[in-house]
Amino acid sequence: MTENNKVKKTGNIRAKSQVKILTAATTEFVLQGYKGATVQSIADRANLPKANILYYFKNKENIYHAVLEHTLEMWDEGIGDIDPSEGPKAAIEKFIEAKVRMSFNHPEASKIYAMEIIQGAQHLKEFARTYQRQWVREKAKLFQQWIDNGEMADVDPVHLIFLIWSSTQHYADFETQILTIMNRAEYEEDDVEQVIAFLSQMILRGCGLA
Amino acid sequence: MTENNKVKKTGNIRAKSQVKILTAATTEFVLQGYKGATVQSIADRANLPKANILYYFKNKENIYHAVLEHTLEMWDEGIGDIDPSEGPKAAIEKFIEAKVRMSFNHPEASKIYAMEIIQGAQHLKEFARTYQRQWVREKAKLFQQWIDNGEMADVDPVHLIFLIWSSTQHYADFETQILTIMNRAEYEEDDVEQVIAFLSQMILRGCGLA
DNA sequence: GCTTTTCCTAACCAATTGGTTAACTGGCGT
DNA sequence: ACGCCAGTTAACCAATTGGTTAGGAAAAGC
Numbered sequence: 029m030t031e032n033n034k035v036k037k038t039g040n041i042r043a044k045s046q047v048k049i050l051t052a053a054t055t056e057f058v059l060q061g062y063k064g065a066t067v068q069s070i071a072d073r074a075n076l077p078k079a080n081i082l083y084y085f086k087n088k089e090n091i092y093h094a095v096l097e098h099t100l101e102m103w104d105e106g107i108g109d110i111d112p113s114e115g116p117k118a119a120i121e122k123f124i125e126a127k128v129r130m131s132f133n134h135p136e137a138s139k140i141y142a143m144e145i146i147q148g149a150q151h152l153k154e155f156a157r158t159y160q161r162q163w164v165r166e167k168a169k170l171f172q173q174w175i176d177n178g179e180m181a182d183v184d185p186v187h188l189i190f191l192i193w194s195s196t197q198h199y200a201d202f203e204t205q206i207l208t209i210m211n212r213a214e215y216e217e218d219d220v221e222q223v224i225a226f227l228s229q230m231i232l233r234g235c236g237l238a
Numbered sequence: 239m240t241e242n243n244k245v246k247k248t249g250n251i252r253a254k255s256q257v258k259i260l261t262a263a264t265t266e267f268v269l270q271g272y273k274g275a276t277v278q279s280i281a282d283r284a285n286l287p288k289a290n291i292l293y294y295f296k297n298k299e300n301i302y303h304a305v306l307e308h309t310l311e312m313w314d315e316g317i318g319d320i321d322p323s324e325g326p327k328a329a330i331e332k333f334i335e336a337k338v339r340m341s342f343n344h345p346e347a348s349k350i351y352a353m354e355i356i357q358g359a360q361h362l363k364e365f366a367r368t369y370q371r372q373w374v375r376e377k378a379k380l381f382q383q384w385i386d387n388g389e390m391a392d393v394d395p396v397h398l399i400f401l402i403w404s405s406t407q408h409y410a411d412f413e414t415q416i417l418t419i420m421n422r423a424e425y426e427e428d429d430v431e432q433v434i435a436f437l438s439q440m441i442l443r444g445c446g447l448a
Numbered sequence: 449g450c451t452t453t454t455c456c457t458a459a460c461c462a463a464t465t466g467g468t469t470a471a472c473t474g475g476c477g478t
Numbered sequence: 479a480c481g482c483c484a485g486t487t488a489a490c491c492a493a494t495t496g497g498t499t500a501g502g503a504a505a506a507g508c
Contacts, residue, residue, distance in 0.1 A: 041454085041455075041505090042454085042455085045455090058356070058357065059357055059358060060273065060357070061271035061272065061273055061274060061353075061357065062271065062274060063270065063271055063273040063274030064271060064272060064273030064274070066494085066495065066496085067495075067496065067497085068494095068495075068496095076456090077456075077457055077458085078457090078496095078497095079456075079457055079458080079497095079498090080455080080456060080457070082496085082497065082498085083455070083456075083457090084455095086497090087496085087497085088495095088496065088497090139356050142352070142356060142411070142412075143271075143353065143356060145411070145412050145414050145415045146268070146349045146352060146353060146411050146412075146414075147268065147269060147270070147271065148269060148414055149414050149415065149418070157418055160415070160418070160419060161418065161419050161421070164419050181443075183436065183439070183440065184432070184436050186419070186420070187432075187433065187436045187437075188440075190405075190408060190409075190412075190416065191405050191436075191437070191440060193408070193412075194404045194405045194407075194408030194412070195400075195401050195404050195405055197404075198400060198403070198404030199400075201352070201355070201356050202352075202355050202356070202400075202403075202404070204355050204356075204358055204359050205355045205359065205370070206400065208359075208367055208370070208371065209370060209371050209374050209396070210396070211371070222394070222397075223397065226393065226394050226397045226401075227397075227401070229393070229444070230393065230398075230401060230440075230441070230444035230445075231440070231444065233391075233443055233444045233446075234439070234440035234441065234443045234444045235440075236443075251484080251485075252484080252485085255485090276464085276465065276466085277465075277466060277467085278464095278465075278466095286486090287486070287487055287488085288466095288467095288487090289467090289468090289486075289487055289488080290485080290486060290487075292466085292467065292468085293484095293485070293486075293487095294485095296467090297466085297467085298465095298466065298467090
């Protein structure tokens, strides 16, 4: 079976190990912070000897960068874009839904990102500066057009984006707190839908779209 | 002047040093995380020799606990309570305003707290479990009464509390990101009022109170 | 089969860090 | 004048941690 051989070709083992390491590292960085996560603890979690980790990644900092990069990539993909043609209501609804699902499906991603920002975003300054500012400007402009067109209430578009970000990410970042308060061990199926419904309703109403 | 002596009596120097240390420690913990902040770095920031820090606090962990405690105390005071007698609109408005002002005036407090929660709240489990859950239950019940009374729209009270928490704290925790996006060096006077106005408007409207 | 490249790992090392010790200083009460 | 005790600090130490090295085991390539 040459087909099978192709799949098992060089680099396969490397890729597998790297994924294992990155997964373990993500958890460890979230739980202990950058300095608190040790190469050894990552190794233990990944079930690999420490030296093996350094064989694949050279540096602890390299591991962290890889984690961050991978996280941001996924983030970007998952959220998608706001489609101007569908009007404010559908656009906002879709955006909220995507962000909430993201928070429930990949809380670690949101957490890593949040910790970075809280600590001053020392590892992703250029990212935020160039890409993110651009993104907000663009979307704010779009919202402003809808407002000028009388298609939605006159609310500050930039703060509206902040509101959507904060309220959706909260379910990932503050997972622990929320679960404790709701006296649960973990989120359930229905929770996602309930949160989507709640936030959509509140925010759309706030924008005069319901 | 015995009056003056009273003020300068024993313990004055102790109190002063402790404040200096706690202030420096707070900054350092926010910037570097628990493990990343070293006793030496705290000492440097407080302009005291390392051994002096340990003279007042024994442990690094003790310092952290003191910081956490102080933070939570201030937090609690600053937010005050929701007064049932004033009706939902005034109550929510007041609550939002207090939380936003808190975020702008003491971002480090919010940040320390956020990092604790993100990392699993290992240092304040009992606090959240007992006190906070109680608080949410109580307030949720109050909101539910207003809803049943037809004084506000039928929205989930618990999620409403989460929404207020997340959207207000966001301006503290994500300060860095927000400033970068708005292309600012720091918040200005007007920003607080603007955020209060924006969030009040949005959330009140969401609750059918505007 | 052999060679070459990738992968794995024990042993080691230098640097950092939390924390201790023990000695010194200075002011306050009597 | 003297003793006492809070405050200060240099020097030190054990433990941890990031990272290296060097040599062996497996695969891949031929």
